[in-house]
Amino acid sequence: MIGRIRGILVEKTPGQALVECSGLGYEVDIPYTTFFHLPDTGQEVTLHTHFAVREDAQSLFGFASRLDRDLFRLLIKVNGVGPKLAAGILSGLDADQFIRCVEARDVNALVKLPGVGKKTAERLLIDMADRIKQLEGQFVPSAGGGSLPEGAVKPVTGSVSDARDEAESALIALGYKPQEAAKAITRVAEEGMSSEDLIRLALRSMIPTK
Structure with missing residues (x-):
């Protein structure tokens, strides 16, 4: 099992990072919540990983924190949730948001995630209610009064050309309809925002959590 990788970040796109080691x-393969925490290319990065092996494919999934990786491993134990769907869930909700969603039994927030129907959402709330107790102790307080996964890196953003188009394409790749992606980006867009900021705020506006 490959549990962690440290090296130079060569390339990064929403959904994938290329790390030279x-x-x-x-x-x-990375969820969007991890993409937001990646440093600039050319810098050193550490990702907590899970190596998924199937008959027809082998995939390495990476996460900004051990908490995200451990939550991913719990998610794929749920009946009907594979690695791709688990990564999609963690693209729409970070670990802190997902845990709060389960604690509040918020079905509505889960069904707004691409690929998650009502039955899957209800199964997640039931199956994960006890399992998330295994994650206790992996949160540290953040300066903003919320919580931050242990080992997480502050997001680094920069100017990106055609940030809006890039953000819309990223949301579409995640599974949202083009019209939904365009409306969400329009709703949060402000001058000078990077694609990372647009994606983050658009996801937050589409998937409100308590």
């Missing part, structure tokens, strides 16, 4: 380039 000892001369090898590892393609790592």
